[in-house]
Structures are given as C-alpha cells and as structure tokens.
Amino acid sequence: xxxxxxxxxxxxxxxxxxxxxxxxxxxxxxxxxxxxxxxxxxxxxxxxxxxxxxxxxxxxxxxxxxxxxxxxxxxxxxxxxxxxxxxxxxxxxxxxxxxxxxxxxxxxxxxxxxxxxxxxxxxxxxxxxxxxxxxxxxxxxxxxxxxxxxxxxxxxxxxxxxxxxxxxxxxxxxxxxxxxxxxxxxxxxxxxxxxxxxxxxxxxxxxxxxxxxxxxxxxxxxxxxxxxxxxxxxxxxxxxxxxxxxxxxxxxxxxxxxxxxxxxxxxxxxxxxxxxxxxxxxxxxxxxxxxxxxxxxxxxxxxxxxxxxxxxxxxxxxxxxxxxxxxxxxxxxxxxxxxxxxxxxxxxxxxxxxxxxxxxxxxxxxxxxxxxxxxxxxxxxxxxxxxxxxxxxxxxxxxxxxxxxxxxxxxxxxxxxxxxxxxxxxxxxxxxxxxxxxxxxxxxxxxxxxxxxxxxxxxxxxxxxxxxxxxxxxxxxxxxxxxxxxxxxxxxxxxxxxxxxxxxxxxxxxxxxxxxxxxxxxxxxxxxxxxxxxxxxxxxxx
Amino acid sequence: xxxxxxxxxxxxxxxxxxxxxxxxxxxxxxxxxxxxxxxxxxxxxxxxxxxxxxxxxxxxxxxxxxxxxxxxxxxxxxxxxxxxxxxxxxxxxxxxxxxxxxxxxxxxxxxxxxxxxxxxxxxxxxxxxxxxxxxxxxxxxxxxxxxxxxxxxxxxxxxxxxxxxxxxxxxxxxxxxxxxxxxxxxxxxxxxxxxxxxxxxxxxxx
Numbered sequence: 224x225x226x227x228x229x230x231x232x233x234x235x236x237x238x239x240x241x242x243x244x245x246x247x248x249x250x251x252x253x254x255x256x257x258x259x260x261x262x263x264x265x266x267x268x269x270x271x272x273x274x275x276x277x278x279x280x281x282x283x284x285x286x287x288x289x290x291x292x293x294x295x296x297x298x299x300x301x302x303x304x305x306x307x308x309x310x311x312x313x314x315x316x317x318x319x320x321x322x323x324x325x326x327x328x329x330x331x332x333x334x335x336x337x338x339x340x341x342x343x344x345x346x347x348x349x350x351x352x353x354x355x356x357x358x359x360x361x362x363x364x365x366x367x368x369x370x371x372x373x374x375x376x377x378x379x380x381x382x383x384x385x386x387x388x389x390x391x392x393x394x395x396x397x398x399x400x401x402x403x404x405x406x407x408x409x410x411x412x413x414x415x416x417x418x419x420x421x422x423x424x425x426x427x428x429x430x431x432x433x434x435x436x437x438x439x440x441x442x443x444x445x446x447x448x449x450x451x452x453x454x455x456x457x458x459x460x461x462x463x464x465x466x467x468x469x470x471x472x473x474x475x476x477x478x479x480x481x482x483x484x485x486x487x488x489x490x491x492x493x494x495x496x497x498x499x500x501x502x503x504x505x506x507x508x509x510x511x512x513x514x515x516x517x518x519x520x521x522x523x524x525x526x527x528x529x530x531x532x533x534x535x536x537x538x539x540x541x542x543x544x545x546x547x548x549x550x551x552x553x554x555x556x557x558x559x560x561x562x563x564x565x566x567x568x569x570x571x572x573x574x575x576x577x578x579x580x581x582x583x584x585x586x587x588x589x590x591x592x593x594x595x596x597x598x599x600x601x602x603x604x605x606x607x608x609x610x611x612x613x614x615x616x617x618x619x620x621x622x623x624x625x626x627x628x629x630x631x632x633x634x635x636x637x638x639x640x641x642x643x644x645x646x647x648x649x650x651x652x653x654x655x656x657x658x659x660x661x662x663x664x665x666x667x668x669x670x671x672x673x674x675x676x677x678x679x680x681x682x683x684x685x686x687x688x689x690x691x692x693x694x695x696x697x698x699x700x701x702x703x704x705x706x707x708x709x710x711x712x713x714x715x716x717x718x719x720x721x722x723x724x725x726x727x728x729x730x731x732x733x734x735x736x737x738x739x740x741x742x743x744x745x746x747x748x749x750x751x752x753x754x755x756x757x758x759x760x761x762x763x764x765x
Numbered sequence: 766x767x768x769x770x771x772x773x774x775x776x777x778x779x780x781x782x783x784x785x786x787x788x789x790x791x792x793x794x795x796x797x798x799x800x801x802x803x804x805x806x807x808x809x810x811x812x813x814x815x816x817x818x819x820x821x822x823x824x825x826x827x828x829x830x831x832x833x834x835x836x837x838x839x840x841x842x843x844x845x846x847x848x849x850x851x852x853x854x855x856x857x858x859x860x861x862x863x864x865x866x867x868x869x870x871x872x873x874x875x876x877x878x879x880x881x882x883x884x885x886x887x888x889x890x891x892x893x894x895x896x897x898x899x900x901x902x903x904x905x906x907x908x909x910x911x912x913x914x915x916x917x918x919x920x921x922x923x924x925x926x927x928x929x930x931x932x933x934x935x936x937x938x939x940x941x942x943x944x945x946x947x948x949x950x951x952x953x954x955x956x957x958x959x960x961x962x963x964x965x966x967x968x969x970x971x
Contacts (some may be wrong), residue, residue: 289922527772534776538783545787552794559801566808573815581820589836591828593959596887598832601923604955609926610917612910636928689933 227507228274230360232349233281233498234413235391239267240276240500244529247500248695250491255345261352276358277506278349278521279390281366281399281411281499284342286311291332294325312339317516320370323407336407338368340516350518358425359528360521362506367411370401372509377478378487380451381405381665382444384434384473387458387498392520396423396460400434402443409443423460424467431470439472447461449474455483455498460644609637617756618689621714622704628710628750632690638755682722685756693748694731700748703729707750719756727751806957843920848876848895848956852921857899861914864908866942871899876956889961896927901946906931909948916952923955 237260250267253260262527267562268411288311292303304320312318318339326332340346348646353360370385385401394417401411412434416426431452433599437446450473454461461477469475480496491505589597617734621627658753693703715723731738740746770777843849850873856912861869879892886892903909909931917924929950 321898390946433894497909523767523769524772533774534773534780538780541787542782545791548791549794552798555787556794556798559798559805563801563808565804566805566812570808570812570815573812573819577815577819577822580819589959591825593889594832594836596889597830597845598839599959600842600886600890600957604923604925611913611929615906615910632932634930758921
C-alpha cells in the first residue's frame with residue numbers, strides 16, 4: 224500500500240512521520256544536538272527513496288508580512304512580487320507569497336501575504352542530509368501556512384487565533400500562536416513557557432493578551448468583537464486552562480486534538496496528536512498543488528527525479544508498446560504463414576490446371592487468334608454478294624409483272640465503303656438529276672422513291688444501273704411514265720433495297736431544259752433506274 | 766534548470782537500452798512480417814498470372830470452336846495459298862471454249878497488297894488482291910453466270926465481283942455466229958497470309 228513520509232522540522236529536531244491509510248507513526252526523531260543523527264538518518268535512506276516525501280517546516284524564524292502592491296498583471300506583477308520577496312528575504316530560497324485581497328477604495332491595490340524564513344541555517348543542515356542521501360522531496364510546506372486548512376473542520380469566526388501547544392523536554396510548553404484573518408495567515412509566532420501548574424496559566428493568559436494588544440495596535444481586529452482563540456493543547460494543559468480566567472477581549476474554544484485528527488480521517492493510535500502530526504497526515508492525503516517553498520537543491524533534485532520518473536515510465540511504455548507491436552506482428556506473421564500455405568496449394572492446383580489445359584494447345588498452327596483474324600477478313604470481303612446470278616435473280620423477280628418494260632443494259636458495281644447509299648455524287652451523274660423531289664416530279668424527270676426507312680445505309684450496297692425501253696409504245700407518254708414510276712416504287716418496297724432513283728423517263732418534261740422533237744421521227748421511249756441494294760450476306764456459295 | 770546528467774544517467778541508460786532493444790525487436794518483427802507478406806504477394810501474383818493464362822486458354826478454346834470450321838472451309842478454297850494465276854487462266858479459257866466465246870479478252874493486273882482501311886484488316890494479316898477484267902460477247906446472259914461460277918469454284922482464293930456491265934445489242938451477225946449481249950466485268954482475287962512476327966506474338970500467351 225502506498226505510504227508517504229513527512230519530514231517535520233522544528234527548531235530543535237527533525238521528526239519523520241510515515242502516513243499510511245488512516246494511520247500515522249513516527250519513524251524516527253533526530254535532535255540536532257545529537258551527533259549520531261547522520262548515521263541513523265542514513266539507515267532509513269533507502270526506505271525514504273522508495274516513498275513519496277514532503278518537508279514540513281515548523282520553525283520560529285519564519286516571518287510574515289502583508290504588502291500593498293499596484294494591481295498589475297503578467298510579468299509586471301511577477302517582477303513586483305519578486306522585488307518585494309528579495310527585499311525581505313535576500314537569499315530567496317524560502318519565501319512565499321499569495322494574494323489576500325484587492326482593496327475596494329483608492330487605487331484599488333492588491334494586498335499580498337508574504338512569508339519566508341530569514342535564517343535557514345537549521346533547515347539547511349536537514350536539507351543537506353536529505354540531498355546527500357538522494358532523497359526526493361516532492362514539496363516543502365510551512366505549518367503556519369497550512370493551519371487554516373487544518374482547523375477547517377472546526378466552526379469558527381473569520382478572525383481566529385489558533386494556539387497549539389506541545390510539551391517540550393525540560394519542563395516547558397512550546398506555544399505557536401497563529402492568527403488567521405478571513406482564511407489568510409496574518410502572523411504566527413512561537414513562544415515557550417514553564418510547565419508549572421502555578422504559573423503556566425497566568426503566563427499563557429499574558430501571552431494571549433500581548434497578542435491581542437499587538438493585533439489591536441495593527442487595527443486588524445474587528446472593533447468591539449472578542450478575539451476567538453482556538454486551543455489545541457495537551458489534555459492536562461487544557462484542563463488547567465479551563466479552570467482559569469480567560470484573557471481579556473478573548474474567548475476560548477477548546478478543541479480536542481484527537482477529535483480534530485479524527486475529523487481529518489486520522490486514527491491516532493501510535494503517537495500523541497499535535498498540530499504537526501495532523502499537518503503531516505493532512506499533507507499525505509491532501510497535498511496542496513503548489514509547494515510553499517522551493518529550495519534550489521531539493522527542487523533541482525526533485526525535477527531530476529521527475530525526469531527519472533518520466534524516463535522510467537517511458538521505458539515501461541516503450542517495452543509495452545514494443546511487446547504489443549511485436550506480438551501483433553508475430554500473430555500477423557503466423558496468419559501470413561498459414562495464408563502462404565494455402566496460396567502454395569492454390570498455386571500448385573492452378574499450375575496443374577493450366578498444364579492440363581495447355582496440353583491440347585501445343586503445336587496448334589495457326590493460333591486461335593490467327594484463325595479468328597483470317598476468318599474475319601474473309602467474312603468482311605465476302606460479305607457483299609454481287610455475283611451475276613444473284614443480280615439476275617433479283618431483277619427477274621423485280622420485273623416479273625413488268626413485261627412491257629424491256630431491259631437493254633445492266634451495270635452493277637459494289638459501292639465503295641463509306642459512301643452513302645444515295646449520295647450527291649449519284650445524283651450528279653444523272654441526266655435528270657435534281658436535289659428537290661417535288662421539282663423532279665414536276666419536271667417528269669428523275670424521281671426518287673426512297674425505301675420505307677429513309678436512312679442512308681452505311682453498309683456496302685450494290686448499285687445497279689438499268690437501261691431499258693417501253694415496249695409497244697404508241698405515243699402515250701403519260702402511260703409510259705406511270706409504268707416506270709410504278710416499277711420504281713415496286714422495287715423500292717422490297718426488303719433488300721435501300722433506295723431507287725429513276726434516272727431517265729420516256730419523255731423529259733423538266734421545265735429547265737429545252738424540249739424539241741419532230742413528229743416524223745420514230746420515238747423510242749427509254750428509261751433508266753438506279754437501284755441501291757443493301758444486302759450484306761454470305762451467300763451459300765461463299 | 767541545469768541538467769545534472771549524473772542524476773539521470775541510470776534511467777537514461779535504461780531508457781536508451783530498452784528503446785534500442787525494443788526498436789530492434791519491432792523492426793525484426795516488421796521485417797519478418799513484410800518478407801512473408803511480400804512472398805505471399807508474389808505467390809498471389811503468380812496464381813493470378815496462371816489463372817490469366819488459363820482463362821486465355823479457355824478463350825482460345827472458344828475461338829477455335831467458333832472459327833475452326835469456317836477456317837477449314839476458307840482454307841480449302843485456297844484463301845491462304847499462293848496465287849494460282851495459271852489455274853484462273855486455264856479455267857477462263859476452258860469456259861470460253863465451252864461457251865464458244867471467241868471474242869473473250871482478259872487481262873490480270875499484278876498482285877497488290879491491300880492497305881485499304883475499309884476492309885478492317887488486322888495488323889497480323891497481309892491481304893493481297895489481283896484484279897482480273899474481261900470483255901466478251903454473250904449469246905445468253907446465263908453465259909456470264911457460268912463464267913463467274915466457273916472461276917468461283919476454283920480453290921484459288923476468294924473471288925469478288927467488283928463491277929459488271931451487260932448490254933443487249935440486238936440481232937447482228939458477228940463472225941458467222943449470233944450473239945445478243947456484250948459484257949465486261951472486273952473481278953478481284955483475294956489472298957491472305959499471316960505475318961510471322963505477329964504470329965509469334967499472338968501465340969506467345971498459349
């Protein structure tokens with residue numbers, strides 16, 4: 224279980240308390256007059272190194288002041304306070320300041336409580352011993368400055384004088400009077416009186432009266448109010464005082480030190496309870512965040528110990544992190560090993576499958592890609608059938624019901640890829656060409672009979688030019704023209720026809736051309752038709 | 766704050782030692798893990814490569830199934846053979862003799878490589894074309910059908926009729942024989958072969 228050591232130093236001795244749970248015990252007590260102190264102290268040095276340690280000062284050479292300082296902030300405030308501390312305590316090792324209040328009138332200055340140890344020779348020998356033993360002190364505290372915290376369980380006035388008493392060797396009582404004004408230490412002083420039953424009560428009353436007089440002269444006390452004196456005394460001395468008169472302008476409040484200790488959670492079975500004992504226990508349980516004093520040697524050593532502690536924690540963290548990362552990596556490695564075994568098996572399977580499948584492909588010539596490429600090229604070229612038998616069969620079917628129209632010439636060719644089924648070039652070749660259907664019809668010249676869908680095919684059509692004449696013509700041009708146009712519309716309705724253009728009619732009646740004829744000459748009513756086939760098939764022959 | 770190293774020496778040495786040892790252990794474990802992961806990744810790559818090759822084989826099998834029959838037919842028609850101009854001439858003259866086409870005239874242009882992009886010729890194929898044109902008189906239009914059919918059935922490449930013109934000329938006496946039509950046609954004989962370098966590239970994967 225965690226324990227805390229408190230090195231309590233007063234003017235005569237060093238007492239080491241060990242606080243654990245709700246108990247406190249004295250490990251050792253060293254009189255400064257004793258020459259064997261150093262040896263005895265070093266016996267416990269190893270024990271002190273393992274625990275948390277505090278230094279508690281209960282010395283008579285501590286001075287207290289209250290200073291009025293301008294209300295400034297930041298570095299200016301620090302500078303002002305430092306200057307004041309240097310003024311009162313030139314060595315600067317044992318000094319402390321805290322803000323008491325801000326005045327509400329005038330410049331509204333700040334009131335600071337300043338305390339410090341004017342003669343640190345007694346403390347220095349203790350500090351030297353601690354430092355030479357490499358004992359880490361986590362904080363240095365002043366007993367008077369802790370008094371307000373220690374009597375907090377007692378209901379009291381705003382202004383109180385706390386009187387603690389210890390019986391010293393040599394038949395004297397050591398008194399510490401600590402005046403607290405609204406929670407802030409105003410002053411504290413130590414006196415000693417003879418422990419004679421006849422005189423001690425009287426001396427005590429005089430001490431209280433002197434204190435009241437001092438405070439009254441300082442105008443600290445509330446006018447017309449009795450000063451409350453809280454007495455933390457040994458039982459026998461308390462009994463003595465109860466039977467005596469109270470100091471003038473004062474009222475006594477007797478507090479049993481054991482009860483006060485109990486209120487702080489201390490079960491004081493192992494040692495006599497006094498204010499230093501309660502303060503030591505209080506420090507072990509509720510250590511103030513800020514150390515009252517920061518002696519250079521102890522602070523430097525403590526800071527180094529903090530670095531050491533950080534390094535120790537960092538080492539532990541590094542070890543834990545390394546172990547965690549390594550374990551995770553090894554677990555992952557183990558998984559990878561298992562995965563590798565599976566992959567190795569899969570690879571063998573895949574290779575075996577590939578080997579078995581590739582057996583049938585060895586020595587194949589040409590390769591499958593070559594096969595495909597060759598066949599595709601062949602199909603592309605052979606996709607257009609313009610053989611005479613196909614053309615003749617198509618025309619035979621197309622002219623089946625047009626015996627009055629005789630064919631005198633046929634020309635066909637495969638239209639080069641990329642040209643439309645019916646292009647401007649086709650029109651320009653025609654004697655009766657025209658881009659305007661209506662104009663062409665009106666002219667009785669070229670008439671376009673588009674197929675059911677007017678789209679121009681991007682396929683490779685076969686173009687067939689047919690020249691012919693009308694049989695049995697008896698001068699009826701209208702009848703002859705109608706037959707040719709009927710033939711044209713009949714052919715254009717066939718499935719494999721893209722387009723049909725009438726390139727020549729038996730009589731050219733285009734208004735834009737000159738028409739002349741001698742009736743004596745015989746007329747041969749010629750016609751011309753251009754057919755665009757869209758057939759893209761591989762014929763059986765291919 | 767002045768640092769007194771003698772006060773920190775022990776912890777510092779401990780910390781550094783622990784850190785170095787921990788770092789070594791962690792690095793060793795990472796290296797071990799990475800090496801195994803890399804070897805597994807390589808193995809995965811190999812498996813993928815083998816699977817890819819297997820898939821390619823399957824695709825090749827599908828290609829062979831789809832194209833082998835057509836390829837055999839096309840091959841039997843001499844599309845991949847050398848040009849056989851002699852057989853064309855023999856067949857043409859034989860047909861002319863059979864049909865009594867005394868006026869038949871023909872000429873065959875030198876074979877040329879087809880570089881026309883319209884044919885979508887793959888880079889692996891060399892396509893060649895020889896153009897045959899003829900002019901003749903015909904007694905019947907069916908004679909033209911016979912001439913082209915006789916040439917087409919030759920196993921001497923792919924024959925394509927580029928253009929034809931047949932004109933009825935009426936009743937005339939030419940050389941003591943009657944003929945009713947004149948015809949002129951332009952035909953193309955296509956041949957192909959495979960580029961060797963490309964063939965090797967294409968079959969590399971198999």
